[in-house]
Amino acid sequence: MKLVMRFYNASQAAYSSATKVRGVNVRMALTKCANSMSTNVFCLETIRLNLSVANRIINGHSMSVRSQLSLARRFAHTDVKFPNFENYRRDSTLDINKAARESEDERRAISHAIYYGVGGMMALIAAKESIQGIVAFKGMAADQKALASIEVKMEEIPEGQTKTYEWQGKPVFVRHRTAKEIQCEKEVVISGLRDPQTDEERVQDPEWLVxxxxxxxxxxxxxxxxxxYGGYFCPCHGTHFDGSGRIRRGPAPLNLEVPPYSIKGDTIVIGISE
Incomplete structure (x- = not known):
């Protein structure tokens, strides 16, 4: 700091002498002074400005005090400390010799996880809603859902009689069989049937055929x-079924279908199997 003040005082002395002495000797003296002080940028700039002012005075130009002060402005801020942002930088970017693209995946891992995670979740939600809409459109109508299962009271059907009920838009035959019918159906030789099934495979209770x-x-x-055969007859093409609903004669390839049902006490629940 003392050296700077020494250089500054020397330049100010040269400037003062320039106001009194005119000629080439002043320019030479100031130039010599500047060359000897070239180690400090601030002092050189001050000397250069004072030399310019002295030349203008020598040449007959006058300058105000404000103009002289503005020319002596400081241009070198060597004592200013630049801020350090190392504490705010990621560890992957501290190495100045490492290219940014080498740590790009590490720096963007969290953002990519959020982006693809949220995007995947939204895609799954959209897919679920679409599938549910399609299933609901293709599904059973509301009135048919209401008839998904029906209950039949056994006491409503006398022995030896058949009653017809509607289940999911289809007719269902419920027959209360007699002991003679049960014995007759059990004695059928299944090897001679087109769709061989025993009577026990088609009924849950021998007295009830559904x-x-x-x-x-x-x-x-x-x-x-x-x-x-005392069971069922289809007049359309002359198909005969026995008392267990098995095909015995005609073009039908299979026995009458047995729907899912269960017997709970004195009630037959059609549509719900055990």
Missing amino acids: VLGLCSHLGCVPIPGAGD
Whole structure:
């Protein structure tokens, strides 16, 4: 600091002498002074400005005090400390010799996880809503859902009689069989049947037979208690079913279908299996 003040005082002395002496000797003296003080940028700049002012005075130009002060402005801020932002930088970017693209994946890992995580979640929600909409559109109508299961009171059907009920838009035959019918159906030799099934496989209680009233040929509705085997007869193409709903004669390929049902006490619940 003492050296700077020494250089500054020397330049000010040169400036003062320039106001009194005119000629080439002043310029030479100031130039020599500047060359000897070239180690300090601040002092050199001050001397250069004072030399310019002295030249203008020598040449007959006058300058105000404000103009002289503005020319002596400080241009070198060597004592200013630049801020250090190392504490705010990520560890992956502290190495100045390492390219930014080498740590790009590490720096963007969290943002990518949030982006793809939220995007994937939104995609799953949209897919779920779409699938639910399609399933609801293709699903069963509300009135059919209300008839997803029906209850039949056994006491409503006398022995040896068949009653027809509607389940999901289809006719269902519920027959209260007699002991003679049960014995007759058990004695049938299944090896000679087109769709071999024993009577025990088709009923839960031997007294009660529950089958869909749709012919397995073309879906016609057979007539209960008719035909050559005392079961069901389809007049459309002459198909005969026995008392267990098994195909015995005609073009039908399969037995009458047994719907899912369960027996709970004195009630038959059609549509819910055990």
